[in-house]
Amino acid sequence: xxxxxxxxxxxxxxxxxxxxxxxxxxxxxxxxxxxxxxxxxxxxxxxxxxxxxxxxxxxxxxxxxxxxxxxxxxxxxxxxxxxxxxxxxxxxxxxxxxxxxxxxxxxxxxxxxxxxxxxxxxxxxxxxxxxxxxxxxxxxxxxxxxxxxxxxxxxxxxxxxxxxxxxxxxxxxxxxxxxxxxxxxxxxxxxxxxxxxxxxxxxxxxxxxxxxxxxxxxxxxxxxxxxxxxxxxxxxxxxxxxxxxxxxxxxxxxxxxxxxxxxxxxxxxxxxxxxxxxxxxxxxxxxxxxxxxxxxxxxxxxxxxxxxxxxxxxxxxxxxxxxxxxxxxxxxxxxxxxxxxxxxxxxxxxxxxxxxxxxxxxxxxxxxxxxxxxxxxxxxxxxxxxxxxxx
Amino acid sequence: xxxxxxxxxxxxxxxxxxxxxxxxxxxxxxxxxxxxxxxxxxxxxxxxxxxxxxxxxxxxxxxxxxxxxxxxxxxxxxxxxxxxxxxxxxxxxxxxxxxxxxxxxxxxxxxxxxxxxxxxxxxxxxxxxxxx
Numbered sequence: 410x411x412x413x414x415x416x417x418x419x420x421x422x423x424x425x426x427x428x429x430x431x432x433x434x435x436x437x438x439x440x441x442x443x444x445x446x447x448x449x450x451x452x453x454x455x456x457x458x459x460x461x462x463x464x465x466x467x468x469x470x471x472x473x474x475x476x477x478x479x480x481x482x483x484x485x486x487x488x489x490x491x492x493x494x495x496x497x498x499x500x501x502x503x504x505x506x507x508x509x510x511x512x513x514x515x516x517x518x519x520x521x522x523x524x525x526x527x528x529x530x531x532x533x534x535x536x537x538x539x540x541x542x543x544x545x546x547x548x549x550x551x552x553x554x555x556x557x558x559x560x561x562x563x564x565x566x567x568x569x570x571x572x573x574x575x576x577x578x579x580x581x582x583x584x585x586x587x588x589x590x591x592x593x594x595x596x597x598x599x600x601x602x603x604x605x606x607x608x609x610x611x612x613x614x615x616x617x618x619x620x621x622x623x624x625x626x627x628x629x630x631x632x633x634x635x636x637x638x639x640x641x642x643x644x645x646x647x648x649x650x651x652x653x654x655x656x657x658x659x660x661x662x663x664x665x666x667x668x669x670x671x672x673x674x675x676x677x678x679x680x681x682x683x684x685x686x687x688x689x690x691x692x693x694x695x696x697x698x699x700x701x702x703x704x705x706x707x708x709x710x711x712x713x714x715x716x717x718x719x720x721x722x723x724x725x726x727x728x729x730x731x732x733x734x735x736x737x738x739x740x741x742x743x744x745x746x747x748x749x750x751x752x753x754x755x756x757x758x759x760x761x762x763x764x765x766x767x768x769x770x771x772x773x774x775x776x777x778x779x780x781x782x783x784x785x786x787x788x789x790x791x792x793x794x795x796x797x798x799x800x
Numbered sequence: 801x802x803x804x805x806x807x808x809x810x811x812x813x814x815x816x817x818x819x820x821x822x823x824x825x826x827x828x829x830x831x832x833x834x835x836x837x838x839x840x841x842x843x844x845x846x847x848x849x850x851x852x853x854x855x856x857x858x859x860x861x862x863x864x865x866x867x868x869x870x871x872x873x874x875x876x877x878x879x880x881x882x883x884x885x886x887x888x889x890x891x892x893x894x895x896x897x898x899x900x901x902x903x904x905x906x907x908x909x910x911x912x913x914x915x916x917x918x919x920x921x922x923x924x925x926x927x928x929x930x931x932x
Contacts, residue, residue, distance in 0.1 A: 438896055439889060442808060442904075457863045463827055464867040471867070547863045567866035567893040578915065622886075650823075650860045650888070699914040773928065780862075783828035783838055 410448050411440040411581065420577055426479030432573035439570060440581030447705035449582045450541050453485045454575035455531060456523060458568025459546035460550070460759035461510040469510060471554035471569070472517040475576075481520045482575040487526040487536060489548045489568075490701070490756045501752065518730075523575070527754035528728035529773055530558065530639060530701040532744050540661055543586055545574035550700045550776060553642030556653040558635065560661040562586045562737075565652040566636070583664040585653060592664040593626030593655050596743055600629060600675035605793040608679060609637040613644025613683040615773035619650055619672055625657040626665040633659055643700050644775025686778045686791035691800040692771030695719070695790075696757035699727035704734050707751070710794070712741040714747035719798035721771070723749045726756040758784055771797035804851030804907045805926035808887055811901035813880035814921040817914045818852035820844045825861025826868035826894070835877035853920050855910055859891035876883035881922035883910060883929060903927050 413421065419435065423430035423437050458464045464471075492511050493503045503511075517527055528534065529548045532555070538544050540560035547566040555561040564584040568573065569788065574580040584590055597616055603609055616625055625645070633641070633656065645651035655663040697710060702725050710725060725744065727735070732753040735741055741751055757770060757777055762785040770781055771790040781787040790797050805818035806892070808856040822843045850872075859865060869891070870879035878900055884891060888903035895902040901924030906913075910929075914920065920931045 435893060435896060440810075440893060441885065442806070442892060463864045465832060465871045466869040467832075468867040469876075471870060508850045549861075549863050554861075565863060567863050567890040569866050569897050570893045571863075572891050645860060650825075650858075672850060728846075780828050782840060 410444050411437060411445050418577065419613060420683040423581050427577055428475045428478035432576040435570055435573040436579065436581055437643035440583065440642050443581065443583035445581035447777040448579035449584055449586060450578060451484055451543050451545045451546050451574055451580050453487065453550055454482065454534065454571050454725065455487045455546035456518070456568060456571045456575060457489040459518070459527065460488045461507055461514055463494045463758055464514070465580060465642070465697065465743060467480060467603055469514050472514060474485050478540065480576050482522045483578040484575060485573040486523045488523055489527070490526050490529055490759055491515060491754050492529060492760050493755050494752050495754050497752070498666060501760070503761065507761060520593065522558050524720055526728060528701050529679055529756065530728065532699065533703045534728050543573050545580045547571035549646035550639065550643030552652050553646045553654070554639055556585055557642055557655065557660050564621040565650065588786050591662060592622040592666055593652060593669060594666050594669055595620050596665060596671040597625045597627045597667050597672055598629050598673050599627060600673055601679050603630060605773070606637050606640050607683070607791065607793045607796060609633065609641040610644050610683040610773055610775035610778070611679055611686060612674060613641040614648050614686060614778065615674065617645035617649030619647055619649060622650070626663065628657045630656050630659060636703055639700050640774050647779040671740060678784065683791060686775065688788045688790055690769050690788055690790055692721050692790040692797055694767045695703045695721055695723040695771035695797050696726060696777065697773070697794065699758065699772060699777035701756065701757055702727040703733065704731055707731070707735045707740050711743045713794065715743040717799070718747045720800065721798065725749065725751045727751060727753060729753040732771065757781065763786060775799070801931055802930040803913065805880050805883065805903035805927045805929055807828045807904035807925055808892055808904055809895035809924050811899060811924045812900045812921065813843060815851055815853045815880040816921065817916055817918045818849060818854050819911060819916050820846065820856040820912060820924040821911060822856070823858050823860035824856045826865035827862035829878065830868060832868050832871035832906065834877060835872060837848065848880050852925040853881045853883065853922060854878045855914060857871050857881040858883040863890055866894035866897065869900065870898045873898035875901060881924065883922060884908065903929065
């Protein structure tokens with residue numbers, strides 16, 4: 410049985426607000442199911458379920474109902490991407506009705522005290538919990554990055570459970586909050602050179618499908634940038650719900666159970682995975698930034714497209730903060746001159762691409778490649794940027 | 801006959817079994833308007849989960865899945881109950897906020913005991929799966 414502090418009991422009993430009571434009920438249920446002995450304080454929360462496209466009218470009503478019941482977050486809380494750029498939605502040709510509903514969702518979150526960061530990569534705008542810090546994050550790729558690359562501790566929260574944790578300031582202590590569960594149960598030996606971000610995307614997509622709920626530990630990866638780790642984790646989370654991984658000599662933690670099975674991933678497997686993801690067609694639109702692009706990625710693209718103009722339209726999806734920084738540094742100019750757009754607050758997966766006239770979209774992310782066909786009715790052109798921007 | 805399981809989400813429901821030997825990701829996997837499984841290559845692709853006792857190993861994919869379950873429920877297209885082998889937070893939270901009775905960890909191999917189309921009752925509170 411889970412033991413609650415006086416303050417937590419008050420929340421459950423409805424002495425703070427109806428919203429806090431309903432939220433604590435969700436947390437207590439999760440704690441009971443997972444055998445948590447107590448709640449632990451969190452230092453931040455990150456909430457998914459922001460785009461009108463994914464949560465729909467039902468989600469909007471759920472959030473408005475929470476606001477009416479007095480929901481207020483009591484730890485710093487950040488938002489996942491929305492379904493549109495909140496400033497440039499008309500330029501993006503977002504339908505008016507969609508935009509109205511989207512604004513209502515953002516308003517509901519803001520009323521609860523949540524910061525409208527609208528990014529799936531909060532770690533690129535300075536939100537970087539430290540090794541061992543307890544948090545409740547929901548965006549599956551950010552969960553993977555926080556656990557694996559930063560060494561912070563979060564379970565793979567659902568949108569509503571992360572929101573409940575934000576309102577109560579605590580989360581039940583189970584799963585990845587505990588040392589004994591932060592351990593890999595399958596080994597992945599890399600026997601090929603991983604050069605581009607697309608290589609990490611293809612690796613992540615393949616491994617996510619193979620590991621079957623076991624957390625993987627990689628050996629044989631010599632170097633990897635944060636941008637590449639971002640794509641590796643996002644892709645494994647999308648195809649296999651992987652919430653944490655380790656890489657020998659790269660991640661701050663590296664724990665592997667003894668005598669685990671080993672998967673070998675070489676040149677052949679890499680090519681096979683890329684082949685499976687790629688329709689081989691020429692994209693009408695290339696979308697970069699799944700998860701959201703860092704300033705370094707935007708700088709690299711600005712250089713690439715100034716040297717040679719891409720043969721299709723392209724969007725770079727990122728947070729508003731990074732977009733502002735890119736404009737400050739002048740990266741937007743060569744990008745716009747080459748037919749590109751920097752789009753903030755949203756991404757190719759959660760905006761209504763299918764109603765914007767596109768049917769073939771290019772990406773270097775295993776996560777986008779997974780979601781574009783079903784969520785946006787797109788054919789996918791998968792590959793390195795040097796490939797898909799110039800097909 | 802009765803199978804003991806673990807209580808996840810309250811409520812009792814009776815319906816036809818629909819078995820999925822593969823995990824289900826609700827975002828992009830199930831159409832919230834119709835209840836049809838739309839994930840390409842999924843073992844249930846093209847089948848409808850509305851009104852069924854949906855049996856699957858566990859959830860997968862996007863953490864927005866809980867809200868897709870809520871949409872299904874508000875549209876009257878949700879399964880009447882869920883049986884998981886090992887539940888994870890996305891499905892658990894989705895079931896709780898959507899009022900879908902749910903159990904997990906059945907004490908027998910559920911995929912060999914239950915058959916598609918069989919009528920089964922799930923008691924989410926007591927954690928019992930019962931059938932003739």
